[in-house]
Amino acid sequence: MATISLKSVxxxxxxxxxxxxxxxxxxxxxxxxIVGPSGCGKSTLLRMVAGLExxxxxxxxxxxxxxxxxxxxxxxxxxxxxxxxxxPHMSVFDNMAYGLKIARTPKPEIxxxxxxxxxxxxxxxxxxxxxxxxxxxxxxxxxMGRAIVRRPAVFLFDEPLSNLDAKLRVQMRLEIKALQRxxxxxxxxxxxxxxxxxTLADRMIVMNAGEADQVGTPIEVYKDPxxxxxxxxxxxxxxxxxxxxxxxxxxxxxxxxxxLAANPAAAGNGSPTVGIRPEHLRLCDGADGRLSGTxxxxxxxxxxxxxxxxxSDGAMLTVRQSGSAAVxxxxxxxxxxxxxxxxxxxxxxxxxxxxx
Amino acid sequence: MSGMVEKRAAGLWxxxxxxxxxxxxIGFPIYLAFVASTVTQGDIIRPPMPVVPGGHFIENYRExxxxxxxxPVWQMLVNSMVMALGIALGKIAISILSxxxxxxxxxxxxxxxxxxxxxxxxxxxxxxxxxTYEVAANFGLLNSYSGLILPLIASATATFLFRQFFLTVPxxxxxxxxxxxxxxxxxxIDILLPMSRTNIAALFVILFIYGWNQYLWPLLITTDxxxxxxxxxxxxxxPSGDDFANWPVIMATAILATLPPVLVVIAMQRLFVKGLIxxxx
Numbered sequence: 001m002a003t004i005s006l007k008s009v010x011x012x013x014x015x016x017x018x019x020x021x022x023x024x025x026x027x028x029x030x031x032x033x034i035v036g037p038s039g040c041g042k043s044t045l046l047r048m049v050a051g052l053e054x055x056x057x058x059x060x061x062x063x064x065x066x067x068x069x070x071x072x073x074x075x076x077x078x079x080x081x082x083x084x085x086x087x088p089h090m091s092v093f094d095n096m097a098y099g100l101k102i103a104r105t106p107k108p109e110i111x112x113x114x115x116x117x118x119x120x121x122x123x124x125x126x127x128x129x130x131x132x133x134x135x136x137x138x139x140x141x142x143x144m145g146r147a148i149v150r151r152p153a154v155f156l157f158d159e160p161l162s163n164l165d166a167k168l169r170v171q172m173r174l175e176i177k178a179l180q181r182x183x184x185x186x187x188x189x190x191x192x193x194x195x196x197x198x199t200l201a202d203r204m205i206v207m208n209a210g211e212a213d214q215v216g217t218p219i220e221v222y223k224d225p226x227x228x229x230x231x232x233x234x235x236x237x238x239x240x241x242x243x244x245x246x247x248x249x250x251x252x253x254x255x256x257x258x259x260l261a262a263n264p265a266a267a268g269n270g271s272p273t274v275g276i277r278p279e280h281l282r283l284c285d286g287a288d289g290r291l292s293g294t295x296x297x298x299x300x301x302x303x304x305x306x307x308x309x310x311x312s313d314g315a316m317l318t319v320r321q322s323g324s325a326a327v328x329x330x331x332x333x334x335x336x337x338x339x340x341x342x343x344x345x346x347x348x349x350x351x352x353x354x355x356x
Numbered sequence: 357m358s359g360m361v362e363k364r365a366a367g368l369w370x371x372x373x374x375x376x377x378x379x380x381x382i383g384f385p386i387y388l389a390f391v392a393s394t395v396t397q398g399d400i401i402r403p404p405m406p407v408v409p410g411g412h413f414i415e416n417y418r419e420x421x422x423x424x425x426x427x428p429v430w431q432m433l434v435n436s437m438v439m440a441l442g443i444a445l446g447k448i449a450i451s452i453l454s455x456x457x458x459x460x461x462x463x464x465x466x467x468x469x470x471x472x473x474x475x476x477x478x479x480x481x482x483x484x485x486x487x488t489y490e491v492a493a494n495f496g497l498l499n500s501y502s503g504l505i506l507p508l509i510a511s512a513t514a515t516f517l518f519r520q521f522f523l524t525v526p527x528x529x530x531x532x533x534x535x536x537x538x539x540x541x542x543x544x545i546d547i548l549l550p551m552s553r554t555n556i557a558a559l560f561v562i563l564f565i566y567g568w569n570q571y572l573w574p575l576l577i578t579t580d581x582x583x584x585x586x587x588x589x590x591x592x593x594x595p596s597g598d599d600f601a602n603w604p605v606i607m608a609t610a611i612l613a614t615l616p617p618v619l620v621v622i623a624m625q626r627l628f629v630k631g632l633i634x635x636x637x
Contacts, residue, residue: 150536
């Protein structure tokens with residue numbers, strides 16, 4: 001239905017620049033999730049696509065048309081807001097029909113489209129109710145319905161699930177994904193929840209302080225993070241970051257240290273960092289250990305256990321293991337090993353260097 | 357357990373006794389006025405004053421409504437009604453639009469304008485009455501409904517109230533309407549206005565009574581008895597010389613003057629209370 005392109009888009013509020021030049025090309029029917037911590041500019045980026053914020057510099061294209069100076073209504077988009085923004089004095093039907101009424105759609109067509117959308121979202125019994133008579137999940141559906149009924153070229157979602165309880169969030173997540181597939185509408189979805197990002201996205205954009213640190217499929221972003229920020233933000237518990245000095249020569253570490261030393265980028269930028277995901281670490285006997293530390297505390301979650309160690313230089317290390325594996329006692333000395341192929345190197349600025 | 361219930365029951369009786377006393381205190385003078393409006397002039401002048409209604413109800417009220425003393429009371433009621441409605445509706449219309457402009461539009465000197473409006477709170481009618489009279493007289497507004505209404509129509513209080521209410525309306529609502537294609541006035545009419553329903557009702561009650569009770573301004577601006585409003589008209593009914601005051605007719609007029617505000621309050625009570633306590637999100 002539509003593609004979206006952002007060309008070096010920047011945004012400043014007064015003198016503060018909050019988006020520092022973002023370039024993204026979104027394909028037709030793609031589901032793109034923008035993920036990042038609060039204040040990273042992800043909502044601002046979405047609102048610039050919606051037309052609710054002006055673009056300070058750069059261009060936004062929807063379906064090949066430059067839309068910088070268009071009103072939201074002329075951009076052929078629909079938006080779902082975090083607090084749903086339903087009109088409190090209107091029935092569910094009127095909420096969904098409002099946009100069509102303004103567009104002077106003929107009455108019978110409005111009726112037909114609202115009913116069809118209500119059916120799709122299982123909202124038929126509630127059409128006459130006011131928003132305050134609905135549960136959170138139902139309101140969420142009405143907000144979705146209001147977007148769907150207009151048959152826009154693009155859906156924009158601004159943290160649509162964050163006001164729901166955990167169980168409903170999982171359910172709505174699956175529904176949103178299924179709906180998007182079924183309707184085939186290009187979607188841009190903002191969230192701070194990495195699980196939502198991982199499960200919904202065809203591709204995700206990881207935002208950090210006004211810049212798109214990485215754009216890629218969820219698995220690419222997870223397996224091959226471009227920066228320490230991405231590596232730390234995606235994945236729970238986050239990746240372990242250790243200074244190269246933590247690894248003592250000898251044991252299994254020689255290969256790793258040699259690889260690091262041979263890399264000119266690593267040498268040039270002060271102290272490089274070594275990143276290893278918790279699930280790539282294994283507890284082992286002292287003889288095989290490449291790192292060792294004292295067990296600070298452990299979290300036993302049933303399916304898995306998280307073991308937190310303090311290394312001799314004070315750094316924390318998290319090991320994730322299967323729930324069936326034995327968990328050592330607090331205070332016990334533990335030894336950890338890993339494969340060199342699972343390690344990521346980052347330079348002094350947090351940028352990724354060739355994999356170790 | 358039972359002790360507690362008894363205690364609560366005693367408390368209930370006490371509160372009710374207190375409330376009944378309060379109602380009686382406020383109600384008694386009104387009752388006396390009503391009694392005075394149903395007896396003859398002679399009954400009132402001769403002590404002791406009667407405390408039970410007499411048999412001249414219809415007679416006195418007919419005299420008041422049809423002929424009055426200076427002008428028929430029905431005429432004054434109409435004048436008051438026009439003035440009170442004009443002030444209440446005019447104030448609401450002007451202040452809700454100013455609040456809409458101040459909250460939803462970014463224009464130069466926005467805050468200056470808001471504070472200018474706010475400043476007028478410090479200048480009630482009485483303070484600016486001489487210059488206002490001068491202006492009204494020069495515009496030829498003496499003895500006219502426009503003269504009664506227009507100088508009182510700007511309201512900082514109502515603007516402020518609507519501003520506060522609009523600030524509690526989530527921004528996303530305006531944005532959702534914008535995405536839905538609503539232009540600003542469409543948003544105002546379709547969304548903001550219905551949402552302000554209870555606030556408008558509450559304000560209407562307050563402003564209607566404010567308009568109805570205006571005394572000083574109508575006294576200045578109307579010289580023709582035909583244009584008198586009822587609240588000032590009552591005062592005009594007292595004779596200036598040695599004549600007797602026609603008490604039954606004056607009291608009937610006083611009772612008639614209290615009725616419209618009471619009816620407005622009763623009719624709007626539900627919305628009024630809702631408007632004062634709740635902000636519908």
